[in-house]
Amino acid sequence: MTPEEFRSWILPPKQAEGDEEGEILTGEGYELSLPNLEEDEETEREALDKAVEYCRSGKVAYISVINGVGKAFIEGSKWYEIDFRLNGDMMTGMYCECMYPGLCKHLLAAAITIRALAKTAGLDTERDFTAIDENRFWSMVAPTAKRVTL
Secondary structure, three states: OOHHHHHHHHOOOOOOOOOOOOOOOEOOOOEEEHHHOOOOOOOOHHHHHHHHHHHHOOOEEEEEEEOOEEEEEEEOOOEEEEEEEEEOOEEEEEEEOOOOOOOOHHHHHHHHHHHHHHHHOOOOOOOOEEEEOHHHHHHHHOOOOOOOOO
């Protein structure tokens, strides 16, 4: 499932080009080492704690990295679409549409999820991948199909 296909399940169509949404993008300029994200000086404890809770409660619904360019969808008070670059265990070029003025819980939740997938599922972060939360996946396909072939 591509990022656009997943997006079509959870978000309304994008606004016409030239329309302004009035949202602020944050995260530009940040670099985050996945193995050491807790020690990063830009990581605030409160945002990290909230990110861990997002991961535990299945709010990280989708992550995809293709040719080092990543996209994730995080469910919060609304759906947050984040963009980033992934080079091995380094996330850079991170953007989130939330209003938080720093390294936000959405970006941290995506980083924690990628790190967990690499550690527990053997995900090779140097290769393309797509990951969908299993509960979200089954809730999306169950109403539309009697049989699912993977």
